Amino acid sequence: MARTLTFKIFRYNPTKDNDEPHIETFELEETPRLNLFTALHRIREKQAPDLMYDFVCRAGICGSCAMMINGRPTLACRTLTSDLADTIELYPLPFFKLLGDLSVDTGVWFHDMAKRLESWIHTSKEFDPNAEEERMDNATANKIYESERCIECGCCVAACATAQVYPDFVGAAGLNRIGRFLFDPRDTRGDQEWFELVSTDAGVFGCIGMMACDDVCPKDLPLLEVFSYIRRKMNSGVKIAVEDLQVS
Amino acid sequence: MKVITSDVLVIGAGLAGERAAIASAQAGLDVTMLSLVPPRRSHSAAAQGGMQASLGNSAKGEGDNPTVHWLDTVKGSDWGADQEVARIFADNAPIAMREMAHFGVPWNRVEGGPREVYIKGKKTTIVEDHEKEGLITARDFGGTAKWRTCYTADGTGHTVLYAMDNLAVQLDITIHDRMEALSLIHEDGVCVGAIVRSLRDGEISAYLAKATAIATGGYGRLYGESTNAIINEGTGSWLALQTGLVPLGNMEAVQFHPTGIVPTDILVTEGCRGDGGLLLDVDEYRFMPEYEPEKQELASRDVVSRRMKQHILKGKGVQSSYGEHLWMDLRHLGEEHLTTKLREVYDICMYFIGVNPIKELIPVRPTQHYSMGGIRVNKDGHAYGMKGLFALGEVACWDMHGFNRLGGNSLAETVVAGMVVGEKIANYAKAAELNANVSLAEKFAKEQTDLIAHLLNNKGSEDVYALRDEIAELLKDHVHIFRTGEGLEKAVNGLKAILGRIKDVKVSASAPGMNPELSQALRIEGMAKQAYIIAKGALLRTESRGAHTREDYPARDDKNWLNRTLASWPAGADEPEFNYEPVGPLDLPPGDRGYGGGQMIDMDLTLVEYNAKIDAEQSALGKHTTSEPTGVRLPKEAWREESPYKDAK
Numbered sequence: 001m002a003r004t005l006t007f008k009i010f011r012y013n014p015t016k017d018n019d020e021p022h023i024e025t026f027e028l029e030e031t032p033r034l035n036l037f038t039a040l041h042r043i044r045e046k047q048a049p050d051l052m053y054d055f056v057c058r059a060g061i062c063g064s065c066a067m068m069i070n071g072r073p074t075l076a077c078r079t080l081t082s083d084l085a086d087t088i089e090l091y092p093l094p095f096f097k098l099l100g101d102l103s104v105d106t107g108v109w110f111h112d113m114a115k116r117l118e119s120w121i122h123t124s125k126e127f128d129p130n131a132e133e134e135r136m137d138n139a140t141a142n143k144i145y146e147s148e149r150c151i152e153c154g155c156c157v158a159a160c161a162t163a164q165v166y167p168d169f170v171g172a173a174g175l176n177r178i179g180r181f182l183f184d185p186r187d188t189r190g191d192q193e194w195f196e197l198v199s200t201d202a203g204v205f206g207c208i209g210m211m212a213c214d215d216v217c218p219k220d221l222p223l224l225e226v227f228s229y230i231r232r233k234m235n236s237g238v239k240i241a242v243e244d245l246q247v248s
Numbered sequence: 249m250k251v252i253t254s255d256v257l258v259i260g261a262g263l264a265g266e267r268a269a270i271a272s273a274q275a276g277l278d279v280t281m282l283s284l285v286p287p288r289r290s291h292s293a294a295a296q297g298g299m300q301a302s303l304g305n306s307a308k309g310e311g312d313n314p315t316v317h318w319l320d321t322v323k324g325s326d327w328g329a330d331q332e333v334a335r336i337f338a339d340n341a342p343i344a345m346r347e348m349a350h351f352g353v354p355w356n357r358v359e360g361g362p363r364e365v366y367i368k369g370k371k372t373t374i375v376e377d378h379e380k381e382g383l384i385t386a387r388d389f390g391g392t393a394k395w396r397t398c399y400t401a402d403g404t405g406h407t408v409l410y411a412m413d414n415l416a417v418q419l420d421i422t423i424h425d426r427m428e429a430l431s432l433i434h435e436d437g438v439c440v441g442a443i444v445r446s447l448r449d450g451e452i453s454a455y456l457a458k459a460t461a462i463a464t465g466g467y468g469r470l471y472g473e474s475t476n477a478i479i480n481e482g483t484g485s486w487l488a489l490q491t492g493l494v495p496l497g498n499m500e501a502v503q504f505h506p507t508g509i510v511p512t513d514i515l516v517t518e519g520c521r522g523d524g525g526l527l528l529d530v531d532e533y534r535f536m537p538e539y540e541p542e543k544q545e546l547a548s549r550d551v552v553s554r555r556m557k558q559h560i561l562k563g564k565g566v567q568s569s570y571g572e573h574l575w576m577d578l579r580h581l582g583e584e585h586l587t588t589k590l591r592e593v594y595d596i597c598m599y600f601i602g603v604n605p606i607k608e609l610i611p612v613r614p615t616q617h618y619s620m621g622g623i624r625v626n627k628d629g630h631a632y633g634m635k636g637l638f639a640l641g642e643v644a645c646w647d648m649h650g651f652n653r654l655g656g657n658s659l660a661e662t663v664v665a666g667m668v669v670g671e672k673i674a675n676y677a678k679a680a681e682l683n684a685n686v687s688l689a690e691k692f693a694k695e696q697t698d699l700i701a702h703l704l705n706n707k708g709s710e711d712v713y714a715l716r717d718e719i720a721e722l723l724k725d726h727v728h729i730f731r732t733g734e735g736l737e738k739a740v741n742g743l744k745a746i747l748g749r750i751k752d753v754k755v756s757a758s759a760p761g762m763n764p765e766l767s768q769a770l771r772i773e774g775m776a777k778q779a780y781i782i783a784k785g786a787l788l789r790t791e792s793r794g795a796h797t798r799e800d801y802p803a804r805d806d807k808n809w810l811n812r813t814l815a816s817w818p819a820g821a822d823e824p825e826f827n828y829e830p831v832g833p834l835d836l837p838p839g840d841r842g843y844g845g846g847q848m849i850d851m852d853l854t855l856v857e858y859n860a861k862i863d864a865e866q867s868a869l870g871k872h873t874t875s876e877p878t879g880v881r882l883p884k885e886a887w888r889e890e891s892p893y894k895d896a897k
Contacts, residue, residue, distance in 0.1 A: 015449050015761035031569040033511060033601045045713040049765040050757035054285075057477045059514045060599060061406065062289040078599040099426075099448055100762055107286025107425045111417065120414040121352040133346040135382030136357050144354035145400050148407050152288055186352065 003030045003086055007043060009051070010091040013100045024048070036069070036076035036090075040102075052100035060218065063151030066093055066158070067102050073158040075218050093158040095167070106154040113174050117197065119181070122189045140185065147180035147226060149219050156213035156223070168202040172213035172223050175204060179226035182233060191236060199234050249693055250453040251686055254280040254422070255677045257441055257457035259429045260484060262290030263405070263659070264641025265463030266412045267666020268673055272459075273419045275674040280455060282427040282444060284464075284479045287413045291465050291477035292662060295405025296592070297517075298387060298397035299660035301341035305358050305383040307374045308395035314338040315886045316393050321648060321657060323841045324391045326794035326804060328498065328620075328650025328812070330832030332882040333627050337648045337657075337664050339881070344663040345384055345398050352411040354400055355384040389655045391843070393891070397656040402592050405659055412663075430770060432460065432487050432637065433692045439637035440683040442487070443693050445770070447762055452697055454689035458680035459673050461629075461638040462487060463666075466619030467499075470779050471728075472720025473571075474616040475508050475515045484643040486774025488623040489781075493633040495814035495827070495870060497645030499778065500785035501620035503653060503795050504729050506552040508615025511570040512600050515617070516593045516610065518655075520578060521545045527556065528575040528609065529564040550652070550795055553614035553729045560613070568611065575609040582606070614729055618642070618658060620649045620795070621782075624814055624870075627881075629669030632870035633816070636680060638673050640665040647812065650831065651794025672875060696770075703769045708752030712769045715753065718746055719779045727783045732799045736787035743780040750776055781815045781824050788826060789813065792846065803847035806838045810851055810858075814869055829869050830862045833879040836887050 005028050012021040026043050037058045044051040056064040058077045065076040068091035070084065081088065096104035113119070156172035163169045170177075178198055181187045189197075198204050207227060214223045256272040258265045261283035269279045283290065304312035318338040322329055349355055360378030364371055376385075389397045400407040416423065429442040433454065441456035464484025468476030488494040506527075507516050521527075527545055529535050536544045539555040556574055559565070565572030578586060578593075583606045586594045590605075597603045597610055623639035624632045625646055631637040640646070641662045646669075648661060726739035750773050757765040791805035792798050811828040818825060834855045840848070851858065863878055887893055 013759050013761050016759050033570075033603075035512065035600060038511060044764065049755075050759045050763060052762050052764065056285050056289045056479055057291065057294045058512060059294060059596070061294045062285075062291075062477065064285065064289045080600075080602050082602055103762065107289070110286065110288070111423065114414060114417045118418070120418040121350075125350075127347055127350040129343045129347070131346075133349045133384055136349075136354075137382060138357040138359045138385075141354040141357050141400070145403070145407065148354060148400075148410060149403060151293075151406070152286075184352070184354075186350075 004028070005030050005039070005081055006087045007039070008087065008089045009102065011101050012098065013050070013052070014098065015100070030081055034081045036079045036081065037065070039081060040076065053102040061151065063106070063153035066106070066153040066155050067091065068093060068158070073155040073216050075153060078218075093154050095157050095163050096154055104154070106152065109154070110152045110173070113170055113177070117170065117174055117177055119177050121181070121184065121186050123186060124188070134186070136185070140183070143183050144180060146222060147176050147183065150176050150221055151219060153218060155216045155218060159212040159216045161210055161212065162206050162208055166201065166206060169206040170203055172217070175207065175230060176221055176223060176226050178204070179230055182230065191233060195234055198230075204230050204234050249690065250451070251456060251689060252280060252453060253456045253682060253684060254278045255458050255682075256280070256673060257282070257455050257460045259442060259460065259462050259487070260290075260464035260641070260643070261287035261423060261425070262292035262463060262465060262641065263409055263412055263662035264666045265461065266416050267663050268461050268463060268640060268670035269421050270412070270415055270419060271667065271670025272674040272677060273421050275678065277674055277677055280422045280424065280457070281416070282429060282442075282455065283423065283425045284428055284447065284483070286425045287416070287423060288409060290409065291480055292409045292659070293406045294477060295659045296402040297389065298399030298404045298656050299341070299345060299408070299663070300389065300392070300396045300654065300656035301345040301398055301660060302338065302394070302396055303342050303345060303384055303386065303398065304394070305380045306386045306395050307376050308388065309386050312394040312396055314342070315890050317341065317396060319836065319887055319890060320392045321654060322836050324652055324654040324657070325648070325650025326652055326841060327806070327810065327838045328501070328793055328831055330627070330647045331835050332833050332879055333646050334648040335882050336627065336668060337661060340664045340668055341660050344660065344667055347667070348408055348411060348663060349384060351415050353407050356399055356401065358383050358385045391654045408659070408663065428483065428767065429487055430696045431692055432491055433689050434491055434634060435683070435685065435688055437493060437633070438635045438683070440685065441689065443689070443696050445696070447767065449761055450763060452693055454686070454693055456682065456684055456689060458682050459636050459638060459677040461640065461673050462623060462643055463639070463641045464643045466622070466642040467778055468616045468619055470719060470775055470782070471616035471723050472717065473508065473513050473613070473724060475505060475513055476616070481771050482774055482778045483771060484639070485622050485778060486771070488631060488637070488639065489777060489817050490774065491634060492817060492819035493870070494631050494637065495624045495633060495816040496778070496781060497621055497624035497647060498651065498785075498813050499621035499782045499815060500727075500789055500796050500813060501651045501794060502616060502782065503618035503620060504550070504553045504614045505617040506549055506556060506614050507576060507612040509596065509601055510568065510573040510611035510613055513615045514596055514600060515615070516576070516596060516612070518549070520576060520590060520593055524581055526577045527612075528577050529559055530566045531564070532575065532609075535559050535564065550729065550797060554797060556614050557729050566611065573611045573613040576612045577609055578605045579607065579609070618653060620651060620653055621645055624812075626871050626874050628672040628874050629665065630672065630676070630872045632814070632872070635872065636676065638669060640669045645812070647832075651796055675875070699770070700766065703753060703755045703766060704758060706752070706754060708754040710749050710752040710754060712753050712755070712765060712772050715746060715749065715772055716768065716775065719743065719776055723779055723782065727786055730797050730799055731786050733787065736783055739783040740780065740787055743776060743783055747776050747780060777817060777824070784824065785813045785815055785826065803849050805849040806851040807849045810838060827869050829866050830858060833859050833862060833882055835882050835884060
C-alpha cells in the first residue's frame with residue numbers, strides 16, 4: 001500500500017523581511033521509485049511555490065543538490081524515498097552560505113577554494129598547436145582521474161568537524177584537489193611551493209583525522225589514501241625547510 | 249539599476265562559453281561570464297562518452313585524419329550540415345584535444361601491446377602500437393569509420409569542464425553565477441549587452457559589452473522527458489528570438505535516444521544493447537525482431553526509437569505513474585558483466601530507480617537527447633541579423649550537425665567552437681566601441697520589470713507548471729520521433745492556443761528573492777514560442793532527413809529540401825516567419841549515408857549551380873560578411889582520397 005510521506009523541511013528566506021528560520025511540514029503520496037528530486041518538485045509545484053532548492057543534472061553528476069537528509073549530507077537526486085522512513089527531515093548543508101530554504105552557495109565557496117589552492121596546472125611551457133601532445137603513462141592518467149572525480153557537492157565539508165569550527169579550512173575537497181595536482185607530472189610546483197601553500201591549519205594540518213568526509217563522499221573518492229600521501233609529501237617539505245634554515 | 253560594463257559578455261559558462269571567455273581574456277579583454285548555475289554544474293559536466301578528434305593514436309584509429317572525420321560528420325548530418333563548418337571543426341578537433349591536455353585533462357592514454365575488446369558482439373584481441381604509448385587514446389562510437397572518441401573513463405565532460413574552469417579561475421575571469429539573462433539590449437541591429445535577473449535576490453541589472461556571446465546549451469527540456477539537465481529550457485535561444493531580428497535555424501531537428509530510464513530520464517548507454525540487452529513490452533515479449541528482423545535491437549537510434557514509440561502507441565507499453573514505458577532486459581548478461589563492463593549502468597539503476605539489473609528489468613523509453621537547432625550564426629559564430637551578438641555550442645546552429653549529430657561530436661564542438669569562434673569574438677570586441685547608453689538599457693530593463701510586475705499582480709489564473717507540462721505533452725505526442733502532417737497540425741494548433749494563454753499566467757509566490765515560480769513564468773513565453781517553431785517547422789518540412797522523420801513524406805528530398813529552416817519572430821507578430829537558405833557549400837555530393845536505408849529524391853541543380861547561390865541567399869537572410877570568403881576552408885574533393893571513394897570507379 002502506498003505510504004503518505006511527511007516532509008519536515010527547513011524554511012528561511014533571508015531576502016524576506018522578518019522571516020524566521022522554521023520547519024514546515026508537507027505531506028506527499030509516495031509513488032513507485034520516487035526520489036527526492038521528483039518529490040521536492042511535486043511539493044513545490046502543488047504546495048509551496050516559493051520553496052528553494054538546487055538541482056541541475058538530477059543524475060548524480062553535477063553536485064548541486066547536496067542537503068542534510070535525516071541528518072546526513074548526501075545528494076538528494078539519487079536518494080529514493082523507499083530507503084527512508086515515513087518522516088523525512090530536510091535541512092540545508094551547514095557551513096555554506098544559506099541562499100534560502102535548502103539552497104546553499106557552494107559555487108562561490110568552491111570557486112574561492114580553487115583560487116586559494118591555485119587549482120590549475122603550473123607550467124612554463126607554452127601550448128604548441130602543431131606539436132604532438134606530451135606523453136603520459138595511462139596509469140598516471142587514471143590516478144589523476146580518481147581524484148578529479150570530485151563533483152564539489154560539499155558533503156565532505158558539511159560533515160567535517162574542523163570546518164564547522166574553523167571556516168578557513170579547505171576541507172576534504174580542498175585536500176583532494178591538492179592531491180590531484182601533486183599526482184600530475186604536468187604541474188611543476190615543487191615541494192617547497194606546495195609546503196608554503198598548504199602546510200597551515202587551513203590546509204593539510206587542519207585535518208584532525210575523524211574522516212567523516214570519507215563516510216559521506218557520494219563519489220567514494222579515496223580520501224584516506226590521498227590525505228596520507230599529502231602528509232608524507234608535506235613532512236618531507238618540513239625537512240627541506242629546516243635544512244634551508246641551517247644552511248643560512 | 250546596477251550597470252556592469254565589460255569588453256565581452258558571455259552568457260552561459262559551460263564548456264563553449266568558458267572556452268570563448270578564455271580566448272577573450274587571453275587577448276587582454278575584460279570578460280564577464282553569467283551562468284544560471286556555478287560553471288562546474290553546467291550540463292557539459294554530464295557528458296560521459298567523449299570527444300571525437302582524428303588523432304589516430306589507437307590501433308583501431310589507424311589511418312584516421314580530419315577528412316575521414318569530416319566525411320562521417322557530413323553523412324551523419326544527412327547532408328544538412330554546412331560542410332565548410334564541419335571541416336573547420338574536424339581540422340581543429342585534434343588541436344583542441346591536445347590543448348585540453350595542456351590545460352590539465354587526464355585523457356586516457358595508449359597502452360602498447362595486446363588487449364581484449366568487444367567488436368560487434370565478439371571478443372577480439374587488438375594490438376596497440378608501442379610507438380604510440382602514452383598518447384591520447386580513443387574508443388569506438390556510432391556512425392564513425394574509425395575509433396576516434398577521446399575520453400577520460402566515463403567522465404569526459406566533467407574532467408574537461410574542470411580543466412577549463414581551472415583556467416578561467418587562473419585568468420581571474422569574472423563569473424557571476426545564479427544569474428539569468430532575460431533580454432538582449434540592442435539598437436539599430438547592434439547588440440550592446442543584456443538585462444539580467446539575479447536568482448539570488450531577484451535584482452535586475454544591465455550588463456553592457458562590446459560583444460555578447462550566448463552559450464547556454466540546448467532546449468531539450470521543452471520536451472519534459474529529456475536526458476538534459478533541468479536548466480536546458482532554451483533560455484539562450486529565446487534571448488535571440490525575442491529580438492525579432494535573429495533567426496533560429498533547424499529547430500525541428502531534435503535527437504532522441506532509445507534508452508532513457510523511467511523515471512528521471514537519465515541515459516543508459518547504447519552499450520547495453522551492444523552487449524546483448526533486449527527490449528521487452530508489457531507482456532515481457534521481445535518485439536524488435538518483428539519490426540526489424542535484420543538489425544533487431546541494434547538498428548540505428550532513430551529507427552529503434554521509432555519502433556519503440558510505435559509499439560507503445562499500439563497499447564503495448566507498461567503503465568506507470570510516470571507514464572508509459574518499455575523494458576530493457578540485461579538479466580541474462582549476468583552479475584559479473586553488469587558489475588564490471590556495465591558498472592555505470594548498474595550504479596545508475598541501483599541509485600536512481602532502485603532497480604537491480606542483475607535480477608530486474610530496467611524501465612526505458614526513447615528520450616529527447618540533443619538540440620541540433622539553435623541560434624543561426626555564420627562560420628565565425630556571428631549571429632544572423634544582429635551585429636555584436638555571437639552564439640556557440642549546443643545553443644548555436646553553426647551548423648556542423650545538420651539533421652543528426654554523431655555521438656562524441658557535440659562535446660568536441662564545445663571546445664572547438666570555443667577556440668575558433670572565441671577568437672572571432674575577441675577580434676570583434678577589440679575593434680568595437682562600447683555603447684554605454686544607459687537610457688537604452690533602462691528601456692529594456694523596464695520591459696522586464698513591467699513583465700515581472702504583471703506576473704505578480706495580474707488577475708490571471710493560468711498555472712505556469714501546468715502550461716509547461718501541456719507544451720511538453722504536445723511535443724511528446726506529435727513532434728517526437730515520428731511525425732505526421734495530421735499530428736503536427738494538432739501540435740501547432742495546441743501550441744497556438746497555449747500562446748494565447750501565456751498573458752494570463754499568474755505567479756502565486758510573492759516572496760522576494762529567488763522565487764522559482766517567477767523564474768519559470770519568465771521563461772514560459774520563450775518555451776511556448778520555441779515549441780511552436782519546432783512544431784511548425786516540422787509541419788512545413790515535407791521530407792524525412794536525419795532525426796526529422798515524416799511518415800507521410802518518407803523520402804529525403806534533396807530537390808526541394810536541401811536547405812536550412814530559419815525562423816524568426818518579428819516584434820508584435822502573431823506568427824513566426826519561416827525562410828529557407830542553402831545549407832552551405834557542397835563538396836561531398838548528396839548520396840547514401842551507408843546506413844539507415846530510406847528513399848532519396850535527387851537534387852536538380854549541379855553542385856556548381858547550388859554553390860553559386862549561397863552567399864546571395866544567405867546574406868539576404870541576415871548573414872554578416874565572414875572574416876574569410878565562403879568555402880576557403882573546404883579543400884576541394886579531398887574525400888576522393890578516402891574510403892569508400894578511393895576505390896570507386
